Amino acid sequence: MDTYLHLLRSKGFKLTPQRRAVIAALEACAPFPTAQDIHRHVKTQAPDVSLDTIYRNLTLLIRLGIVNQINLPGRGGGSVFEIVAGQRHHHHLICLACGQARCIDYCPIVPHELAQAKEQGFTVVSHSLEFYGYCRDCRTAI
Ligand SMILES: [Zn+2]
Ligand SMILES: [Zn+2]
Ligand SMILES: [Zn+2]
Structure with a gap:
């Protein structure tokens, strides 16, 4: 919890009880809880906490680089979340059949090669990228 406290403080935010509860839920429900899982926890x-409040807190934590949002096309366009603060930047393998996400320690993006972003005067601060396919279990079931 100290890591997150420092990160929030360094960006001028406090670790409110709500933010602390959301982070604790992310840890308790790991890996890859949905916003509904976090809300339930x-x-x-x-x-009294509403799902809206959970989303608001998640959005802030994503903006601060503490939480990562992963989009799952397989589950009706839902999203799952993971804590990334203090972890290496990485991406995910998403199974189109069972909707499960897995971390993969690989990033093909070289930010300074994003020439078109620079041409448009756009400053890139982060990116997300998912690889879609079939996991071992689902591949053999096809
Ligand atoms: Zn699968
Ligand atoms: Zn991950
Ligand atoms: Zn990357």
């Missing part, structure tokens, strides 16, 4: 401690 936080509600056991704070029954």
